[in-house]
Amino acid sequence: MEEIKNKYSILGKRIPRVDAPLKVQGQAKYAADYEMAGMLWGKIKRAPYAHAIIKSIDTSKAEMLPGVKGIVTGKDFGGFKWGWQGYTRDETPLAVDRVKYMYEGVAAVAAIDKDIAEEACDLIDVEYEELPAVFDPFEAMKEGAPLLHPERKTNILVEYHWDFGNVDKAFDESYLVMEETFQTPKSAKGYLEPPSVLAWWEHDTLHYVGAKGSPYMIWRILGRAFDLPLSKVRVISPIIGCDFGGTKNDGHALDFSACLLAKKTGRPVKIVYSQWEELTTCLRRHSMAVRCKMGMTRDGYLTGLYTNCVADGGAYARMSVVSMYLANGFNTVPYKLENFRTDTWCVYTNNPIAAAMRGHGRYHTQYAMDGVMDMMAKKLGIDPLELRIKNSIPNPKPGETYYTVNQVRIGSCGVKECLEKSGELFGWDGYKKENKVDGPIARGAGVSASGFLSGARLTGHNSCSAVVRINEDGAVNVLTGATDVGMGSDTAMCMIAAEVLGLDMSDMEIKRVDTAYTYPDPGSYGSRVTIYAGEATMHAAEEAKQQILSAAAKEMDVAPDELDIKNRRIFMKSDETRFMPWLQAVRLACYQGNGNVIVGKGVSRRGVKPAVQAFEKGIGDTGTNYGFAAQINEVEVDLETGVARCTERSSMGDDCGFPLNPTIVETQGIGGSYHQGIACGLYEEFIMENGNTLNPNFVDYKRPRVYEAPFPKFHHAITQDPFGPYGVKECSEATTSTGAPAVISAIYDATGVMIKNMPATPEKIWRALKEKKAQENK
Amino acid sequence: MSNKLIDLKFKVNGKEVELKVNPKTLLLEVLREELKLTGTRQSCEVSACGACTVNIDGKAARACSILAVQLNGHEVVTIEGVADGKTLHPIQEKMVSHGAIECGWCTSGMVMSARALLLENLKPTRDDIKKALQGNLCADSGYVKYVEAIEMAAEVMQGNK
Ligand code: FES
Numbered sequence: 001m002e003e004i005k006n007k008y009s010i011l012g013k014r015i016p017r018v019d020a021p022l023k024v025q026g027q028a029k030y031a032a033d034y035e036m037a038g039m040l041w042g043k044i045k046r047a048p049y050a051h052a053i054i055k056s057i058d059t060s061k062a063e064m065l066p067g068v069k070g071i072v073t074g075k076d077f078g079g080f081k082w083g084w085q086g087y088t089r090d091e092t093p094l095a096v097d098r099v100k101y102m103y104e105g106v107a108a109v110a111a112i113d114k115d116i117a118e119e120a121c122d123l124i125d126v127e128y129e130e131l132p133a134v135f136d137p138f139e140a141m142k143e144g145a146p147l148l149h150p151e152r153k154t155n156i157l158v159e160y161h162w163d164f165g166n167v168d169k170a171f172d173e174s175y176l177v178m179e180e181t182f183q184t185p186k187s188a189k190g191y192l193e194p195p196s197v198l199a200w201w202e203h204d205t206l207h208y209v210g211a212k213g214s215p216y217m218i219w220r221i222l223g224r225a226f227d228l229p230l231s232k233v234r235v236i237s238p239i240i241g242c243d244f245g246g247t248k249n250d251g252h253a254l255d256f257s258a259c260l261l262a263k264k265t266g267r268p269v270k271i272v273y274s275q276w277e278e279l280t281t282c283l284r285r286h287s288m289a290v291r292c293k294m295g296m297t298r299d300g301y302l303t304g305l306y307t308n309c310v311a312d313g314g315a316y317a318r319m320s321v322v323s324m325y326l327a328n329g330f331n332t333v334p335y336k337l338e339n340f341r342t343d344t345w346c347v348y349t350n351n352p353i354a355a356a357m358r359g360h361g362r363y364h365t366q367y368a369m370d371g372v373m374d375m376m377a378k379k380l381g382i383d384p385l386e387l388r389i390k391n392s393i394p395n396p397k398p399g400e401t402y403y404t405v406n407q408v409r410i411g412s413c414g415v416k417e418c419l420e421k422s423g424e425l426f427g428w429d430g431y432k433k434e435n436k437v438d439g440p441i442a443r444g445a446g447v448s449a450s451g452f453l454s455g456a457r458l459t460g461h462n463s464c465s466a467v468v469r470i471n472e473d474g475a476v477n478v479l480t481g482a483t484d485v486g487m488g489s490d491t492a493m494c495m496i497a498a499e500v501l502g503l504d505m506s507d508m509e510i511k512r513v514d515t516a517y518t519y520p521d522p523g524s525y526g527s528r529v530t531i532y533a534g535e536a537t538m539h540a541a542e543e544a545k546q547q548i549l550s551a552a553a554k555e556m557d558v559a560p561d562e563l564d565i566k567n568r569r570i571f572m573k574s575d576e577t578r579f580m581p582w583l584q585a586v587r588l589a590c591y592q593g594n595g596n597v598i599v600g601k602g603v604s605r606r607g608v609k610p611a612v613q614a615f616e617k618g619i620g621d622t623g624t625n626y627g628f629a630a631q632i633n634e635v636e637v638d639l640e641t642g643v644a645r646c647t648e649r650s651s652m653g654d655d656c657g658f659p660l661n662p663t664i665v666e667t668q669g670i671g672g673s674y675h676q677g678i679a680c681g682l683y684e685e686f687i688m689e690n691g692n693t694l695n696p697n698f699v700d701y702k703r704p705r706v707y708e709a710p711f712p713k714f715h716h717a718i719t720q721d722p723f724g725p726y727g728v729k730e731c732s733e734a735t736t737s738t739g740a741p742a743v744i745s746a747i748y749d750a751t752g753v754m755i756k757n758m759p760a761t762p763e764k765i766w767r768a769l770k771e772k773k774a775q776e777n778k
Numbered sequence: 779m780s781n782k783l784i785d786l787k788f789k790v791n792g793k794e795v796e797l798k799v800n801p802k803t804l805l806l807e808v809l810r811e812e813l814k815l816t817g818t819r820q821s822c823e824v825s826a827c828g829a830c831t832v833n834i835d836g837k838a839a840r841a842c843s844i845l846a847v848q849l850n851g852h853e854v855v856t857i858e859g860v861a862d863g864k865t866l867h868p869i870q871e872k873m874v875s876h877g878a879i880e881c882g883w884c885t886s887g888m889v890m891s892a893r894a895l896l897l898e899n900l901k902p903t904r905d906d907i908k909k910a911l912q913g914n915l916c917a918d919s920g921y922v923k924y925v926e927a928i929e930m931a932a933e934v935m936q937g938n939k
Contacts, residue, residue, distance in 0.1 A: 014877070016874050016875055016877065017874070017877065017879065019879075019882065020873070020874040020877075020879045020882070021866070021874055022882075023879050023882030023885050024866065024870040024873050024874050024879060024882075024885055024889060025817070025857065025858070025860070025861050025866070025870065026815075026816070026817015026818065026856070026857030026858050026885075026886045027817065027858075028882050029816070030819070030883070032816075032819075032820065033810075033816035190917050191881075191883070191917050191918075192819075192821045192822070192827055192829055192883050192884060192915060192916075192917045193819070193821065193881070193883045194821065239881075239882065240881060241819075241881045241882065241883030241917070242880075242881040242883065242917045242918050244917075272820075274823065275821060275822045275823055275824075485881060486880040486881025486882070486883075486918050487880065488880070663876075663877035663923075664877060666877070666923075667877055667878070667880055667919055667920070667922075667923055668880075670919070670920035670922050670923075671880060671916075671918045671919045671920040672918075672920075673920070674920035674921075675916075675917060675918055675920065697822065697824050697826065698822045698824065698826035698827050698915060699824055699826045703915055705911075705912055705913075705914075705915065705921075706907075706908045706911045706912060706914070706921040706924075706925065707908050707912060709920055709921040709922060709925075711922050711925075712922070
């Protein structure tokens with residue numbers, strides 16, 4: 001993994017993360033580590049039905065239990081409903097008159113300890129009348145299916161029908177057309193830190209410390225829920241043990257319940273979900289059926305694409321409107337494609353709610369497209385890597401842009417380089433000649449490439465601000481509204497500020513979001529943080545720097561633009577021997593400026609104009625720019641048992657424009673493609689029965705461990721995107737999307753069977769092999 | 779169940795600790811709630827994720843699945859007891875410098891599993907390391923840099939680097 005050579009002194013370097021020393025000593029404080037004097041423990045009472053009317057709730061017995069300090073039910077929220085946008089507000093903090101998925105919360109208790117809170121939940125009597133339920137999205141779409149939200153008259157949560165070019169004509173003129181259906185599994189977000197919150201009321205202000213990747217989402221929602229001006233909602237971010245979208249992005253029963261219980265009891269209330277609660281009731285990735293039809297010329301050039309997607313949205317809308325856009329919005333990358341049509345639905349069912357997850361939407365269609373592409377490559381006798389390379393969108397020349405047929409604007413595209421380098425690092429050409437069957441073990445390799453937006457601008461409030469504050473001793477505080485949930489953005493912000501100011505990382509300090517002091521920021525999703533907060537931090541540091549330079553210039557009797565900062569010196573660019581020490585300049589600027597501190601402010605406004613036709617028509621440039629990735633994985637399949645596992649032989653190429661910190665990019669790329677990609681390709685899947693999750697723990701819900709981890713060789717494709725600060729783009733959602741297809745494609749290479757309903761568990765592979773044999777013997 | 783409190787005397791991070799505990803209290807609860815050693819994480823509660831790993835008499839163990847009273851007379855080291863004052867242990871040092879850590883949730887457990895391994899075997903193979911980390915789930919790093927960091931730490935501890 002080579003060092004990146006560049007013109008910067010800090011950016012592009014393998015600098016250790018700012019938060020790592022605290023984390024490695026167990027000193028980083030996560031939400032569950034906070035406690036307060038007089039604190040109570042809260043617990044949610046849950047419904048044992050997937051669909052039922054709540055006829056009555058009797059809390060009297062629970063209230064009598066010594067140690068119980070307060071109980072709330074859904075009604076106590078006064079009819080408040082919330083959702084991602086005004087038109088998707090379909091959810092109450094706790095169910096009021098109807099539960100719509102198994103173990104939905106119906107009441108909450110605060111007590112002096114956890115055991116009493118739990119016992120009190122058992123003492124709450126709820127009378128239900130069970131309703132017919134629907135768990136399959138295709139069933140739920142049918143006329144006469146039980147309705148989740150009767151006021152809507154249909155279970156269709158959202159549908160899109162987009163049409164670009166002339167797909168039918170393209171298929172007619174194609175040498176080969178294939179159509180196959182692929183199904184993605186129901187899977188967990190995969191973070192290990194369970195949702196957790198501590199809430200209290202102080203000076204008329206709601207205080208909230210919770211594990212949220214997008215703290216300003218819950219800030220706005222809590223303001224509405226409790227009818228408070230936003231100045232009286234104070235959300236404070238702890239360190240977060242991953243998010244990936246979903247429950248730890250916006251809200252869940254615990255968030256609202258802790259706040260209301262704290263209000264009712266006058267004491268701080270803490271609620272920590274158990275892993276069982278997380279895995280049965282929290283938001284998960286959509287499962288989606290993707291029927292994919294693709295056309296190609298004799299030489300393997302893509303001619304047309306049609307996708308037909310049906311997703312299970314679960315009981316409430318949440319972000320499904322966005323998810324379904326993202327499922328198809330970038331099917332026109334990373335390959336050149338002039339004809340594309342889709343029909344897409346997301347459907348309410350009585351399953352737990354589906355929501356955003358890394359590789360958001362894209363991962364489903366990517367799987368189907370790669371699967372069909374491999375099957376067509378085989379039919380055409382074209383190498384699957386070569387087929388992808390020849391279809392790749394070329395990297396636009398500097399100053400030029402490439403527009404896809406649905407008006408996605410691409411300023412840089414390194415997908416071809418990612419594919420080529422992955423092939424080289426893997427040793428693709430020689431690999432074909434290797435003998436790959438050894439007794440019952442067959443080896444094979446598969447490839448996938450993808451593109452994903454960075455800096456999502458699907459709504460209008462994507463601006464982001466930062467403050468860089470220089471104290472009188474020269475120490476720097478960086479403040480943004482952005483939240484590092486583990487991806488390393490706090491480090492990136494410090495690196496940017498240090499670079500601009502000509503200082504060291506040891507001079508930088510970044511604090512977590514506190515909505516009383518930091519600027520609002522939409523949150524950590526849509527690969528937007530480094531793009532927007534990074535640009536804002538750059539501008540803020542520049543403004544702070546100007547104040548230092550002005551103060552020094554006055555004293556040195558020169559113009560500010562004659563000066564620069566390096567190695568803690570303000571020096572004359574034309575004569576470096578004339579300089580002023582950093583601290584002297586800081587003191588001058590602080591004491592002579594306003595307020596004994598230097599404050600630089602910066603804004604990124606790239607995200608403020610949403611692509612208005614995106615959802616309805618699929619048209620538009622919904623990202624600020626686009627990251628690309630490719631990956632090749634080898635698997636070993638045991639033909640007798642059906643067990644498939646990744647070997648250490650693996651390679652990946654990532655085009656994040658410019659890797660601000662190559663080490664972080666590699667860990668993001670490897671982790672993203674592995675945990676959320678390969679994991680769904682081979683292991684992770686909720687087993688459901690009538691809305692009930694049968695494997696809600698990490699023993700029965702198989703997750704990949706270190707033995708299963710491939711050790712990829714990594715290539716950085718540096719394309720210097722024109723639209724991102726310092727040329728940067730996203731660096732883990734494209735890789736997340738390539739993980740599963742690469743291993744499924746590798747299994748196809750090893751065995752000739754295409755697994756169309758991942759994860760490719762031993763049983764599925766074994767059955768598919770048996771069926772293949774039966775076919776061949778016919 | 780009887781709630782009679784039981785005497786517990788054991789060593790935590792080199793210090794003698796004496797407490798009265800409920801017999802059903804888990805070691806994890808004593809560490810986090812009584813002793814305020816919150817670096818040991820609670821996450822899966824069923825010995826499957828390893829976030830609560832501590833060292834008991836030098837061996838890696840899951841604090842979520844051991845009753846506190848079982849520790850009488852034993853010695854526990856938690857993540858807070860690994861560094862030597864301000865000086866990081868080589869395992870910690872390499873995890874930081876090699877960029878293994880992302881969200882950090884699994885890190886305490888990773889360090890404690892690695893520490894137990896290197897106490898027993900200073901020259902582990904890559905496979906030994908994987909075996910030692912097999913009980914530690916990570917959600918976001920892909921494990922690769924954790925394994926490499928432990929390989930580097932072992933080199934340092936052997937005096938090679
Ligand atoms: S919390 Fe103990 S192993 Fe997961």
